Amino acid sequence: MPADIDLTDPDAFANGPPHDIWDHLRDADPLHWHEPTAFTPDGEGFWCLTRYADVEWAARQPALFSSSTGGDRSGGGTLIEDLPTGFAAGVLLNMTDDPRHHHLRRVVSPSVAPRRLRSIESALAERCDALLDAAVAAGRCDVLTDIAAELPLQAIASLLGVPQDDRHFLLDWADATLDYDDRNPGETTARVADASAEMSSYCRRVIDDRRACPADDLMSAAVAADLPEAAEPGGPLSDLELEMLFHLLVAAGSETTRNSITAGLLALVDQPDDWAALRRDPNLVPGAIEETLRWASSTIYNRRTATAEIELHGRTIRAGDKVVLWWQAANFDPRAFDTPERFDIRRSPNPHLAFGAGSHLCLGANLARLEIRLVLDGLLARVERIELDGPAERTRSNKHAGFRHAPVTLHPVPSAG
Ligand code: HEM
Known part of the structure; x- marks a missing residue:
């Protein structure tokens, strides 16, 4: 097994989590050195953390494990391939370290705080009802494209304050840049380049609009921000920071949630007794949501x-080395979860x-x-019962576990039919 491990090959994830690799690494090689491969364009290897305890520990040590850069490395960021410092690393909210990260996060977090979410919940619920009514009336749908992709997109459009009519443009951009269907990590294509250029000019228009006409939305808050000196540097966010923030929110807000919704529903298709139990007892729903996420x-x-130099599992990580935190491997670690291979809506606790x-x-x-x-x-x-209406199709990526299609038949409850 060790010689065969290639966690950079998107095909390793094409049929779902590579559980055999995760089991092997967690048990036999918890600080695995991954050699460079055909899919590591900068020709560098990286360390892999796969045990729950190690992944969580590293995530909670941001001074030791930087999201920006470290050692004498010129690039960095949170993808396996290095991104240039000053363009993505050190600029994108999720690729900055404290103190700047702390101050940037304070600018945007009120826009997604519980109070703010309560204010958009009823509008979102209405949109969701419309999507579901249409799907149930048709008796079948593609969970991914008809429901799971639509709702997050509508939510992120309203948080960012962009017209709902533009949301499909945002989705096309996110699909082009995050999907590795027609390319490999580190490679670009004309489609990706075009989508990025269009998105950048779209972002700049949004930023200009918000400067001219501030509104009650996340981009207006970001445009108006005046960071304290402690943010190093203080003052307004740069145009590049604003643009990258917009990109990040569209990508993070649309892709991940749709994939979780789809994965959870497909698991429930396989476990009709749990679907029935959830219909009988709404108290089971919060647990089902957490299990869906895990x-x-x-x-x-x-x-x-x-x-800095870090000693772990008898090996030495040097300053500047790349260290990958495999959330997926941690979420299936039997040291942290009983029977992790089981989708268990009653799992408690579920510290995924x-x-x-x-x-x-x-x-x-x-x-x-x-x-x-x-x-x-x-x-x-x-819906009383959901059944598969053809094979679900996964995306090809070692970064986002996702779906392209998930056709299902919906059998309505008699009163809703
Ligand atoms: C099921 C859905 C989601 C999953 C699984 C997910 C997963 C994650 C993970 C693992 C991180 C940590 C990254 C790191 O430590 O380097 C993260 C950060 C982030 N996510 Fe999500 N995410 C989801 C939904 C969303 C949504 C809906 C938004 C839109 C508001 C969003 C925006 C962000 C942002 C802005 C960060 C960076 C936070 C920071 O660096 O302080 N995510 N997400």
Whole structure:
């Protein structure tokens, strides 16, 4: 097994989590040195953390495991391949370290705080109802494209304050840049380049609009921010920071949640008794949502860079080395979860790391939970039984565990039919 391990090959994830590799690494090689491969364009290897305790520990040590850079490395960031410092690393909210990270996060977190989410919940619920009514009336749908992709996109469009009519443009951009269907990690294509250029000019228009006409939305808050000196540097966010923030929120807000919703519903298709139990007892829903998040582990990994020498499991990580935190492997670690290979809506406790941990804990966690709940509640109320209507198709990526299609038949409850 060790010689065969290639966690950079998107095909290793094409049929779902590579559980045989995770089991092997957690048991036999918990600080695995991954050699460079055909899919590591900078020709560098990296360390892999796969045990729950190690992944969580590293995520909670941001001074030791930087999201920006470390050692004498010129690039960094949270992807396996290095991104240039000053363009992505050190600029994107999730690729900055404290103190700047702390101050940037304070600018945007009120826009996704529980109070703010309560204010958009009823509008989102209405949108969700419309999507579900249409799907149930048709008797079948593609869970991914008809429901799971739509709702998060509508939510992120309203948080960012962009017109709902533009949301498909945002989705096309996110699909082009995050999907490895027609390319490999580190490679670009004309489609990716075109989508990025269009998105950048779209972002700049949004930023200009908000400067001219501030509104009650996340981008207006970011445009108006005046950071204290402690943010190093103080003052307004740069145009590049604003643009990258917009990109990050569209990508993080749309792709991950749709994949979790789809993975959870597909698991429930396989476990009709649990669907029936959820219909009978709404108290089971919060547990089903957490299990959906763990099960989907839709963000497979994030990378860090060691800032100092670190001794772990008898080996030495040097300053500047890349260290990958495999959230997905941690979420299936039997040291942390009983029978992790089982989708268990009654799992309790369920301290999954689907949203990461520590200071970079997912900013959209509550929004994602709300979206999953709206879809689940809405379907449970309308649908007695869900069945597959063809094979579900997964995306090809070692970063985002996702789906391209998930066709299902919906059997409505008699009163909702
Ligand atoms: C099920 C859905 C989601 C999953 C599995 C997920 C996963 C994650 C993970 C693992 C991280 C930590 C990254 C790291 O430590 O390097 C993260 C951060 C982040 N997520 Fe999510 N996410 C989801 C939904 C969302 C949504 C809906 C939004 C939109 C508001 C969002 C915005 C962000 C942002 C802005 C960060 C960076 C936070 C920071 O660095 O302080 N995510 N997410």
